[in-house]
Amino acid sequence: MAGNQKFPSDLLFVVGLVILTDIFVLTPVLNESFIRTVLGLPMILFLPGYSLVSLLFPTKNTLEGIERAALSVGTSVAIVPLMGLVLNNTSFGIREIPLLVSLSVLIVLVCAAAYVRRKQFPEEKAFEISFKASARNMLIEIMGKPESTTEKALRVIMAVSILALAGSIAYVALLPHEQEPFTEFYILGSDGTAENYTTEYVQGESGTVIIGIINHEHSTVDYTMDVRLENKSLPLPETLKHIQLEDNMTLEKPLEITPTVKGNNMELQFLLFNETEKNVPYRDLHLWINVAGEA
Structure with missing residues (x-):
């Protein structure tokens, strides 16, 4: 029923x-x-x-x-x-x-x-x-007993494939694997998503991006960040200029960008340096922005 x-x-x-x-x-x-x-x-x-x-x-x-x-x-x-x-x-x-x-x-x-x-x-x-x-x-x-030799072979192949898949999953799940050390470095729009970045500015006015850093280096790391517009550094708060993160620790903070020069299709660089290399960026991100003259 x-x-x-x-x-x-x-x-x-x-x-x-x-x-x-x-x-x-x-x-x-x-x-x-x-x-x-x-x-x-x-x-x-x-x-x-x-x-x-x-x-x-x-x-x-x-x-x-x-x-x-x-x-x-x-x-x-x-x-x-x-x-x-x-x-x-x-x-x-x-x-x-x-x-x-x-x-x-x-x-x-x-x-x-x-x-x-x-x-x-x-x-x-x-x-x-x-x-x-x-x-x-x-x-x-x-x-089960197949109708033909071909069907029997296919059933055996299927059984072996299932066992191989199960073994692979068990191997990945049970055997400890240490990941390669790396750092996630990303920027988000002001609404917290990976889009809607501010790309149209007026000279002297600000736009906001969210800076994200996740440490997967298996140790505490001291990072240094630099933001450059057309290869010229912009002022940064101390909390984003020098950053210390423990392993598996995440930092997400808003950053106000205030362009001081006007121009079209200008490169806005976000450069992250680690403690071992101070001259070559460890991670880098880019946005292309337009800055109009003051209204």
Whole structure:
């Protein structure tokens, strides 16, 4: 009978994984564990697509197990970049916490909608998962007796590919890899997004950009920043001229740019120097601006 099903175990499992991932990402001690990576991979590569596939295909016999899994991965790969594109056009920008929260809310809401859709069908027709049966059926689909030698070869190749993928994910997740040291250096518009930069100025008037620096050098670094218009340095506050950041520390501060000369298509340079090289910029960014004469 439609409308009397309990909350499906697969959707409950998905919501549980989302909550668990949020805990391991947001909790200071737990977010240093490899479990964060193990949980983060399905959060990005599987769960968004699975919840949407569950909403679109609420009944049995519409998709085979492997088809449902493959479509879930493919849909996730499409959803996550779109989510990043949306966030990039907001004040949040593409950052870990906003992306995590957005994905979590999306997955939970879509799972709730999928549950509502399944309730519209009789229990014997609504899709459900018995985890033991699903694993057994998937093995049967992959390794079951094929109709031809070609089909058998394809099934073996598929099985080997799945095992290789699982092994690669486990290797990346479990084996500690130290990233190459680097520094993120970026500028944002006054609204906090990577667009809407002020490029039209009036001489003597100011425009604002947001300076961002993230230290991934595995140690504390003393940075020096210089902002130049047509290769001439502009005045900077001391807090942006000399910057000390600990490892994994982020600095984001607004900077007022006040051009003193007028001209068209002038190069505005943002130069970041590290403590080992004072003459050659470690990172550099550019904007091209126009400055009109005083009104």
